[in-house]
Amino acid sequence: MNIIQRLIRHTKGNVAMVASLAFPLIVTMGGGAIEFAARHNTEQELQEVLDGAVLAGVSYDGSQDERMGEALDFFEATRFRLDYEPTVSWAWDESGANPVLTATAASQRPTLFLGLAGIPSFNIEVTSAATTARTWGDACWMSMDEHEKHTIEMHDDVRIEAPNCLFYGNSDDLDDVVDLHSCTNVLNARMVQTVGGGHHAGVDHDHCDGPLTDNIPSGTFLNAYVIQDPFGHDIVNDALAEAADCDDPGSDAHHDAVRVRHGQGGFNGRMEPGTYCRGLTIETNAQLQPGTYYLFGDFNISGARVTGDDVTLVFAEDVIFDWTDATVILSAPTTGPHEGMAILGLNDSDDNIFDESLIDIEGVVYMPLAKLIWVNAASNSYNNMSQVQHDWTVWIVEGASWEGDGTVFINFPEGDINPGNRRHAGYPEELRNIVPESNSLSARLVR
Numbered sequence: 001m002n003i004i005q006r007l008i009r010h011t012k013g014n015v016a017m018v019a020s021l022a023f024p025l026i027v028t029m030g031g032g033a034i035e036f037a038a039r040h041n042t043e044q045e046l047q048e049v050l051d052g053a054v055l056a057g058v059s060y061d062g063s064q065d066e067r068m069g070e071a072l073d074f075f076e077a078t079r080f081r082l083d084y085e086p087t088v089s090w091a092w093d094e095s096g097a098n099p100v101l102t103a104t105a106a107s108q109r110p111t112l113f114l115g116l117a118g119i120p121s122f123n124i125e126v127t128s129a130a131t132t133a134r135t136w137g138d139a140c141w142m143s144m145d146e147h148e149k150h151t152i153e154m155h156d157d158v159r160i161e162a163p164n165c166l167f168y169g170n171s172d173d174l175d176d177v178v179d180l181h182s183c184t185n186v187l188n189a190r191m192v193q194t195v196g197g198g199h200h201a202g203v204d205h206d207h208c209d210g211p212l213t214d215n216i217p218s219g220t221f222l223n224a225y226v227i228q229d230p231f232g233h234d235i236v237n238d239a240l241a242e243a244a245d246c247d248d249p250g251s252d253a254h255h256d257a258v259r260v261r262h263g264q265g266g267f268n269g270r271m272e273p274g275t276y277c278r279g280l281t282i283e284t285n286a287q288l289q290p291g292t293y294y295l296f297g298d299f300n301i302s303g304a305r306v307t308g309d310d311v312t313l314v315f316a317e318d319v320i321f322d323w324t325d326a327t328v329i330l331s332a333p334t335t336g337p338h339e340g341m342a343i344l345g346l347n348d349s350d351d352n353i354f355d356e357s358l359i360d361i362e363g364v365v366y367m368p369l370a371k372l373i374w375v376n377a378a379s380n381s382y383n384n385m386s387q388v389q390h391d392w393t394v395w396i397v398e399g400a401s402w403e404g405d406g407t408v409f410i411n412f413p414e415g416d417i418n419p420g421n422r423r424h425a426g427y428p429e430e431l432r433n434i435v436p437e438s439n440s441l442s443a444r445l446v447r
Contacts, residue, residue, distance in 0.1 A: 046086060046105055047126045049078050051445055054101045054130040059443040064092055064099065071101060084109070086124070093129075100446060102129040129447045136433035137190070138416045140165035142396045144229060144368045149173040151399035152194070154185040158376060158402045162189045162410035166435045169194035170227060171399075180215050185402075187216050190412075191437060197222030229368055230396070230430040236344045236366070239314045239337075243294035246277035253277050257297060260284055273311075279319075282306055288330070292338060295319050301326040301357075312338040315345030315367070324355040331390060332363025332426055340364055340426035342393075356404070362390035364428060371399045376406030391423045394431055 057071025068090060075088065086107040093100040106125040141162070143151035151169045167189045169177045177194040180187065213219055244253035253275035260267055262284035271288045279297025288308030296316040305327040312332060332342040342363030350371045388409045402408060417427045
C-alpha cells in the first residue's frame with residue numbers, strides 16, 4: 001500500500017465529520033447569497049416604481065398639490081409590482097430655480113437563510129428626486145395683444161415660410177387667436193403657440209377636412225405660457241427723447257414733410273439720418289445712411305428700393321407706414337445704444353401696410369401696439385427666396401394679417417441664435433431663450 005492510500009484510509013472518518021458540521025453553514029451561505037440577490041432585485045424594483053412616480057408628478061402641468069397628487073396616483077397604480085407595501089414620504093424642495101419632488105420609500109423584508117446567521121430581516125430604503133426644465137427658444141415672432149382675437153391671421157391663399165421661427169401669440173382670447181381662414185393657407189414655422197387658442201387653430205375643423213398639420217406642419221400648442229413684453233415701452237420713449245425738437249424752428253429737424261421723387265433736383269440717392277417732423281415719402285431708389293431716423297409723421301415708400309445698414313427707424317405714436325410695391329432691405333446697428341433694433345415704435349394703428357413688397361430686415365422690429373397688414377401676390381418678386389438675404393429678423397407687434405396669394409419668408413437661424421456668429425451680431429440678450437419650445441415639461445431625475 002503506497003503512502004497516499006494509507007493517508008486517505010486514515011482520514012475517512014474526519015472528512016465525514018467535517019462535512020456534517022459544515023453542511024448547515026454551506027446551506028446558510030448559499031441561501032444568504034440568494035437572499036442578498038433577491039434584496040438587490042427588490043430594491044431595484046422599488047426604485048423603478050418610485051422614479052416613475054416622481055417623474056409623473058413633476059411632468060404634470062398644474063399646481064404643486066396637483067402634481068404631488070399625480071405622483072401619488074402613479075405610485076398606487078404601479079405598486080402592484082411589489083408584494084409588500086413600503087412606507088413612502090413625499091416632499092417638495094423649492095430652494096432652487098426649479099422645484100424638486102423627492103420621495104423616500106422604506107420597508108423591512110424578512111429573511112430565511114440569513115435568519116440562521118442571526119439576520120432576521122434586512123432594510124430596503126430608496127430615494128428618488130425629479131425636476132423639470134422647460135425647453136426655451138429665442139424669440140422670432142411675438143404677437144403681443146393681450147386680449148384680442150385674430151392676432152396671427154391668414155387670408156386668401158398665402159403661405160408663410162418661417163421653418164426656424166417660433167410663432168407666439170400672447171392674447172388670452174379663447175376664439176381664433178390663430179386663424180388660417182382657409183385650408184389653402186399654410187403657416188410653416190418651427191412652432192406655433194398661443195395663450196388663448198381657438199377653433200380656427202385646429203380645435204374644430206371648420207375650414208378644412210384634413211388635419212391641422214396640413215396647414216401648420218409643426219402643429220399648434222394652445223394655452224401657452226404668458227410672456228411679458230421683453231423690452232417695455234420705455235425703450236421707444238427713451239429713443240424719441242433723442243430726436244431734434246420739432247417745435248423749435250431753429251432745430252436740426254426737417255420741419256416740413258419730405259418727399260423724395262425720381263428726378264427731383266439735388267437728390268443724389270442718399271438719405272441722411274435725423275428728425276422728420278411731418279413724415280417722409282420715398283418714391284425713388286434711396287440709400288439710408290447709417291444712423292437713427294426719427295419719424296413723427298407717416299412713412300410711405302412707393303415703387304422704390306430702399307436700403308441701408310446700421311439703421312434704426314423710430315416711429316412716434318401717430319405714425320402710419322405704407323410700403324407699396326417696394327423693396328426694403330435694412331440692417332440694424334450691431335453696436336451702440338440701438339444695437340439690434342431696426343424699427344422702434346409705439347404707433348398704435350391698424351393701418352400699417354406692406355403691400356406686394358419685399359421686406360428684408362435684419363434686426364428687431366419692435367412695435368408692440370401696431371397691427372400689420374401684409375399683402376403678397378404670387379407674381380411678386382418676393383417669391384424668390386434668394387432675395388431675402390438677412391440671417392435673422394424678430395417681429396414684436398400687436399398682431400398681423402397676411403393676405404394675397406404669395407409667399408412670405410421670415411428668416412431665422414436653424415436652431416437658435418449663436419452669439420459667437422458675427423452674422424448674429426446685435427441680437428438682444430432680452431430675446432434669448434424666452435419662448436417655450438413647447439408646452440411640454442422636460443422632466444428628469446436628479447438623484
